Amino acid sequence: MTEKPAPLLEVRDLSVSVSRDGAPTRILRGVNYRIYPGETLAIVGESGSGKTLGALSVVRLLPPGAKIDSGGVLYGGKDLASLSEEELREVRGAGISMVFQEPMTSLNPVLTIGLQLAEPLMEHKGLSYAQALPACAGLLEKVGITDAKNRLAQYPHNFSGGMRQRVMIAMALACGPDLVIADEPTTALDVTVQAQILDLVDALKKESGMALALITHNLGIVAQRADYVLVFYAGRVFERAPAAEFFKSPANPYSRALLNSLPRWSDKPGEPLKTIEGLPPSFDEDPPGCPFAPRCPEVFEKCRGQEPPEFRTGERRASKCWRSEAGFEL
Amino acid sequence: MPAILNVDNVTKRYRKAGGLFSSGGELFTAVDGVSLSLEMNTTLGIVGESGSGKTTLAKLILGIEKPDSGRVVLDGKELSSLSSAGLRKARRGAQMVFQDPYSSLDPRMKVGDLVLEPLRAAGEKIADGEKTAAALLEKVGLKADALRRYPHEFSGGQRQRVAIARALATGPRLILADEPISSLDISIQAQIMNLLNELKKELGISYIFISHDLAAVRYLCDFVAVMYRGCVVEYASAAELFRDTRHPYTRLLLSAVPDPDPARKTVLEERRGGSGAGPGPQACVFSDRCPRAEQACLGGRPGYEEITPGHFVRCCRTHT
Ligand SMILES: Nc1ncnc2c1ncn2[C@@H]1O[C@H](COP(=O)(O)OP(=O)(O)OP(=O)(O)O)[C@@H](O)[C@H]1O
Ligand SMILES: Nc1ncnc2c1ncn2[C@@H]1O[C@H](COP(=O)(O)OP(=O)(O)OP(=O)(O)O)[C@@H](O)[C@H]1O
Ligand SMILES: [Mg+2]
Ligand SMILES: [Mg+2]
Numbered sequence: 001m002t003e004k005p006a007p008l009l010e011v012r013d014l015s016v017s018v019s020r021d022g023a024p025t026r027i028l029r030g031v032n033y034r035i036y037p038g039e040t041l042a043i044v045g046e047s048g049s050g051k052t053l054g055a056l057s058v059v060r061l062l063p064p065g066a067k068i069d070s071g072g073v074l075y076g077g078k079d080l081a082s083l084s085e086e087e088l089r090e091v092r093g094a095g096i097s098m099v100f101q102e103p104m105t106s107l108n109p110v111l112t113i114g115l116q117l118a119e120p121l122m123e124h125k126g127l128s129y130a131q132a133l134p135a136c137a138g139l140l141e142k143v144g145i146t147d148a149k150n151r152l153a154q155y156p157h158n159f160s161g162g163m164r165q166r167v168m169i170a171m172a173l174a175c176g177p178d179l180v181i182a183d184e185p186t187t188a189l190d191v192t193v194q195a196q197i198l199d200l201v202d203a204l205k206k207e208s209g210m211a212l213a214l215i216t217h218n219l220g221i222v223a224q225r226a227d228y229v230l231v232f233y234a235g236r237v238f239e240r241a242p243a244a245e246f247f248k249s250p251a252n253p254y255s256r257a258l259l260n261s262l263p264r265w266s267d268k269p270g271e272p273l274k275t276i277e278g279l280p281p282s283f284d285e286d287p288p289g290c291p292f293a294p295r296c297p298e299v300f301e302k303c304r305g306q307e308p309p310e311f312r313t314g315e316r317r318a319s320k321c322w323r324s325e326a327g328f329e330l
Numbered sequence: 331m332p333a334i335l336n337v338d339n340v341t342k343r344y345r346k347a348g349g350l351f352s353s354g355g356e357l358f359t360a361v362d363g364v365s366l367s368l369e370m371n372t373t374l375g376i377v378g379e380s381g382s383g384k385t386t387l388a389k390l391i392l393g394i395e396k397p398d399s400g401r402v403v404l405d406g407k408e409l410s411s412l413s414s415a416g417l418r419k420a421r422r423g424a425q426m427v428f429q430d431p432y433s434s435l436d437p438r439m440k441v442g443d444l445v446l447e448p449l450r451a452a453g454e455k456i457a458d459g460e461k462t463a464a465a466l467l468e469k470v471g472l473k474a475d476a477l478r479r480y481p482h483e484f485s486g487g488q489r490q491r492v493a494i495a496r497a498l499a500t501g502p503r504l505i506l507a508d509e510p511i512s513s514l515d516i517s518i519q520a521q522i523m524n525l526l527n528e529l530k531k532e533l534g535i536s537y538i539f540i541s542h543d544l545a546a547v548r549y550l551c552d553f554v555a556v557m558y559r560g561c562v563v564e565y566a567s568a569a570e571l572f573r574d575t576r577h578p579y580t581r582l583l584l585s586a587v588p589d590p591d592p593a594r595k596t597v598l599e600e601r602r603g604g605s606g607a608g609p610g611p612q613a614c615v616f617s618d619r620c621p622r623a624e625q626a627c628l629g630g631r632p633g634y635e636e637i638t639p640g641h642f643v644r645c646c647r648t649h650t
Contacts, residue, residue: 020483047487047515063482101486101513104433145381146608150346150356158344161429161509162380162542184486187512188429190380190542191586195598217487217515220588224596247592261517262590269549269568270527273520282473 007034008179008211009058009096010074016050016057019065025283026069027053027235032310035179035228037209040201042222042243044215044258045232046280051215052101054232055181058213059098060088076178093124097172099182101215103164107156113140113167114152120174139170142200144193161188169197173204181213186221198225219262223247228316231255234280234291237310241317251319253298290321298323333403334504334536335368335391340400342386360386362560362615363400365634368504368553371530373537375547375568377583378557384540385429387557388506391538392426393417405503422452425497429508429540431489435481441467441492442477448499466495471521487514494522498529506538511546523550544587548572556580559608559615562634566641576643578620614646622647 016028028050035041043051056062058073060080073080075091083091092098097120100106108116117139118132127135137148143166145151156164165188172180180201186194198221204210216222222229222243229246231239231254239252250256257276278295281287290296293303302322311324322328342361361383368374376384389395391402393409402409404420412420425448428434435444442463449456456462464474470491481489490513497505507526511519523546529535541547547554547568554571556564556579564577575581578599585599599621609618609628617627624647632646 018483020479045515047491047513047518048485052485102430102432104430147346154346160381160385166380184513188380188509188542190378190583191544191588192582192598193380194542195586195588195596217512217519218588219516219590220596223590223592224588244592247590258516261520269551272524272527273549275520275524276517279471279473282475284475 005036006077007074008037008039008076009035009213011054011058011071012074013071014054014057014073015069015071016053016062016066017069018053018063020284024067026286027066027283028057029235030071030310031235031237033230033237033240035211035213037178037211038205039227040205040212040214040225041228041230042214042216042226043230043232044217044219044222045230045238046234046254046258047217048280049232050235051232052183055098055183055213055215058181059092059096061092061098090124093120094175095177096179096181097175097177099165099168099172099180099185101183103161103168104156107164107167109156111155112152113154113156113159117152117167117171117174120171124175135174136170139174140167142173143167143170144196162190162193165189166193166197173200176208177210179211179213181215183215184217185214186216186218194221219259231258235283236291236320237318238292238321239319241314241319245314245317251313251317251324252321253296253323254292257295257297332370333367334370334405335366335538336403337364337366337387337391338401338403340364340387340390340397340402342383342390342395343398359560361390361397364557364560364562365400366555366562366565368536368538370503371534371536372552373526373530373539373550375551375554376538376540376557377542377544377547377554378563379559379579380542382557383560384557385508388426388508388538388540391506392421392424394426418451422448422500423502424504424506425500425502427490427493427497427505427507427510431486431493431513432481435489435492437481439480440477441479441481441484444481444492445495445499448496452500454500462499466498467492469498469525470495471518487518490514491518491522501533502535504536504538506540508540509542510539512541512543519546526550544584556583561615561644562642563616563644564642570638570641574638574641576637576641576648577616577645578622578647579616614644616645 014031017024017026117136121132140148226243289304308322310318343357346356445463551568555562582599613628617623
């Protein structure tokens with residue numbers, strides 16, 4: 001029997017709140033998952049469900065007012081909460097790197113692209129600016145930006161939306177990280193460039209065992225590239241499953257509803273697309289029961305009274321739904 | 331039917347070494363002789379390579395950028411002939427949802443005010459601001475408690491919806507939406523697409539829908555323009571374009587769409603690496619990456635050819 005490798009990252013019972021009108025509001029509730037070396041983990045789910053906050057908690061870059069209430073993150077077996085700010089910077093540069101959701105707000109508008117790309121190489125690899133530049137040009141070319149030499153002298157506003165995203169990706173890959181957390185990194189890329197970048201990432205995964213946590217709404221990418229899937233709803237992980245099983249037999253009614261709203265090539269233009277009726281609960285109110293119950297097509301009595309725990313439904317599979325409870329029959 | 335928009339041979343160049351204050355240096359053609367027209371109450375999809383000039387074209391259409399040559403006629407008015415007051419008025423009838431929602435929302439304004447700002451900018455009197463704003467937010471699936479919050483308190487997809495609500499505020503006749511749904515979850519994507527279709531039916535709005543999501547484009551659009559390196563390389567009705575795809579770049583694009591069924595592995599059409607600097611000014615813009623390129627493609631830029639009624643292709647090899 002081969003031994004299971006140690007997880008690269010382990011998120012344990014993570015709960016996070018933000019401050020709203022001066023009062024703390026709980027967003028993430030008891031999030032659990034693991035990422036193994038060389039694995040692509042896809043994080044999908046409702047908009048506003050806490051995917052970005054979850055990622056930012058991992059690298060300890062939460063916005064002002066947001067804080068981790070309980071639980072934690074182990075990286076290579078070490079609790080990230082126990083690290084000093086300096087050790088954390090080291091981890092962020094060379095161990096775990098992050099591609100942020102909005103490139104325009106994370107790129108500095110008054111610095112050239114070259115300077116910004118060179119920065120992680122200068123800080124973590126000890127290169128000078130002149131030494132880093134050829135590497136930067138190489139990185140730009142790898143993400144499909146031609147004429148790299150001229151491009152390095154330009155500013156973010158000279159780049160198209162998709163080019164800015166690619167700069168963010170190049171920056172994240174610069175120092176050969178163990179784990180890249182990418183928050184919707186390809187929304188502005190055409191599908192051929194997207195394929196090129198995902199191929200590049202796949203190659204790095206094979207070469208160096210790099211892992212990827214990919215937050216995305218694009219289920220096509222998930223189906224084609226992910227090994228493992230997490231589904232978020234209302235600050236909770238509603239389902240965790242190996243990707244192939246997730247698509248074949250989604251266990252959670254929210255997962256099923258999500259997969260059903262996908263526009264298919266067979267949909268008739270003009271005919272309304274399926275959506276999930278109703279709105280997600282606001283985080284300020286905290287009604288009892290399952291947060292999806294008011295919208296769930298499979299709701300029954302118990303769902304409204306008591307929130308379901310996470311039920312284990314198989315090897316690395318779990319679902320937060322009373323219908324996933326062992327022995328549940330219709 | 332009358333056209334809401336006519337874009338006539340529009341070109342826009344930028345400086346290559348684009349320092350903030352520098353002048354001089356080589357020029358780079360971001361939009362290269364594009365012509366398009368859009369009938370009232372139709373949806374035009376613009377798809378294409380990242381960096382091919384889609385956002386720049388949208389900015390030219392709204393008069394945010396000025397073309398180096400060519401002209402844009404928006405709702406019967408030629409933009410270059412308008413005074414700045416006239417331009418402001420024209421923009422009221424044509425709203426844009428920008429690609430990067432966060433940087434287009436003023437972080438110091440509450441969402442309720444952000445949503446009403448275009449109305450106020452147009453000098454409109456608003457009787458019950460709160461109600462108007464709440465109704466706009468509801469259309470995009472946000473609760474009224476969003477009104478008194480600031481943009482940073484929202485997730486990426488929620489901000490995007492604020493941007494869409496804002497664009498709807500003035501009741502525009504044309505909406506240019508630059509990648510408006512890719513940062514939303516699929517259920518909300520579907521909801522927004524349904525909303526766009528409803529408004530089109532009810533109010534006769536026209537749309538330009540810039541997107542990399544080809545399934546969404548096929549579902550939503552009446553016509554599609556495919557851009558590559560500043561040029562429109564193929565143009566047809568959506569039904570025709572997806573049924574009888576002619577340009578090698580469009581084919582490559584379609585083959586690269588990741589299939590949401592893991593059992594069907596996406597296999598890209600053959601492509602070539604591309605030469606870095608790109609093809610010379612005489613050659614077809616796609617010739618350095620085109621799997622079908624031959625000598626003829628390097629010698630002259632193909633013209634725009636109507637191969638079947640309403641279906642235009644720029645390719646030397648259309649007939650071979
Ligand atoms: N700084 C903040 N202050 C207050 N509330 C916040 C803050 N950041 C996020 N939130 C709230 O927390 C919730 C989760 O936000 P998050 O950005 O993690 O969502 P997400 O899952 O990444 O969504 P999307 O897919 O739209 O990007 C949202 O409802 C948002 O309104
Ligand atoms: N202000 C500017 N100065 C210099 N170059 C620019 C400027 N704006 C755009 N460009 C260049 O023009 C080209 C077209 O950019 P544009 O933003 O229109 O592309 P796009 O098709 O919208 O791409 P994406 O899908 O990545 O958003 C790019 O090569 C870009 O670098
Ligand atoms: Mg997010
Ligand atoms: Mg763009």
